[in-house]
Amino acid sequence: xxxRAKNRWGIEHSYRELKDxxxxxxxxxxxxxxxxxxxVLVLMAYAFLQNIRRSGQKKIASD
Numbered sequence: 001x002x003x004r005a006k007n008r009w010g011i012e013h014s015y016r017e018l019k020d021x022x023x024x025x026x027x028x029x030x031x032x033x034x035x036x037x038x039x040v041l042v043l044m045a046y047a048f049l050q051n052i053r054r055s056g057q058k059k060i061a062s063d
Contacts, residue, residue, distance in 0.1 A: 014046075022046055 018024040022045050027038040 018042060018046055022049075 024042045
């Protein structure tokens with residue numbers, strides 16, 4: 001049960017970051033295609049930031 005709570009916290013943290021930091025909730029268009037493009041760009045930005053964070057942790061750990 002504790003592991004499920006930890007998993008949920010991670011998901012909620014990621015979702016909050018997607019909304020607050022990267023603008024997932026800022027889409028005001030009307031088309032499915034526009035929403036789809038917006039979400040794809042937000043997720044790509046999130047993946048890029050996660051990659052930078054992980055590479056920064058590896059450098060610190062190896063120093």
